[in-house]
């Protein structure tokens with residue numbers, strides 16, 4: 001077997017523009033569980049060049065949807081570019097037409113108007129997918145989710161654009177509350193008077209505002225936390241003066257400044273009343289991904305993949321990733337204990353030292369509750385990109401790892417087995433890039449043991465991407 005030095009992960013950031021609109025059966029090695037009947041839908045940045053320009057950052061690329069469908073012990077695959085307004089305008093003009101996370105549009109197309117303000121707010125939903133109001137929906141970090149067909153991957157149009165709940169920035173990580181039959185999210189309304197609006201979107205499509213929190217310098221927040229009764233905004237000190245977004249003429253994220261002296265500010269919102277239960281400042285930290293949150297006595301436990309600062313964003317610029325440059329900043333599972341019934345200070349603890357990102361839990365049984373297991377991608381070879389799958393047992397035991405040199409697994413999506421007795425009884429689905437063979441496959445692992453059950457070979461190499469979700473047979 002070749003050693004690690006034979007590989008450069010840079011190939012994971014090459015554009016994929018080839019579409020497979022009609023599902024193709026994939027060759028399977030191993031045996032898929034007979035109960036696995038459903039669909040894994042994923043999205044990610046996939047087209048990094050438009051005309052003579054290249055997007056600057058991994059988070060900028062034009063979105064591709066991927067669909068792995070499990071039927072009768074086999075699996076099929078299809079993929080299509082999301083036909084967002086951003087994509088269609090780029091196709092029509094041959095130029096980058098909408099501003100993305102770290103890339104400004106071609107100014108000659110629209111004149112020098114701030115990119116995040118309509119009509120140039122991007123709908124390039126390359127970050128996540130969810131069943132929003134019971135319809136397949138792709139998300140980016142603006143307030144413009146886009147619906148698509150879960151069967152054909154056809155783009156169907158913008159979700160809820162007529163909503164009165166205004167704002168420009170949102171997250172691609174809405175939380176689902178099964179008891180209340182709704183998703184929660186937040187929208188940041190940036191302007192002369194800025195505010196975070198916490199919103200709910202019912203399975204019936206009804207949207208309502210849960211709470212509004214005024215803010216002078218809005219923070220970059222990629223996700224938020226949810227317990228059974230509360231929503232937790234973790235306001236990291238990566239903040240922006242909204243006037244700069246209008247006037248500074250820089251790509252979106254470059255207007256944000258790291259101001260660690262502000263600390264990390266938690267806003268705890270009661271779901272049913274919208275009441276701000278506590279706003280409290282802790283020592284500074286940064287994160288993309290919350291893992292889970294739960295009540296414990298009179299306190300909330302809030303877990304996220306914590307970084308000492310926001311420099312990880314700078315490490316994810318496309319040119320350095322394509323060159324295979326080392327990623328030296330890693331996230332760790334970090335727990336914050338936030339007392340709710342006293343003014344006692346917030347305490348924090350790194351629960352596990354091993355690097356982890358793209359965390360997943362058994363959401364069905366454990367979202368908002370005390371939980372035992374999480375899975376994610378980790379780093380086995382120091383300085384490498386995410387090169388393994390890890391399982392963390394919060395009650396006991398060492399971190400478990402699945403790693404093969406030259407294979408780069410993506411986010412492991414947990415699918416519970418239908419008769420599960422234990423929280424980790426199920427499988428993990430992860431799209432893996434095999435650098436040596438310039439090909440990707442869908443890996444199926446036993447979620448309890450990380451033992452390989454099967455792999456299904458995709459018809460092409462799939463660039464590294466972010467998130468997806470699994471949907472069982474629809475009612």
Ligand SMILES: [Fe+2]
Pocket residue numbers: 127172173222288289466467
């Ligand atoms: Fe994310």
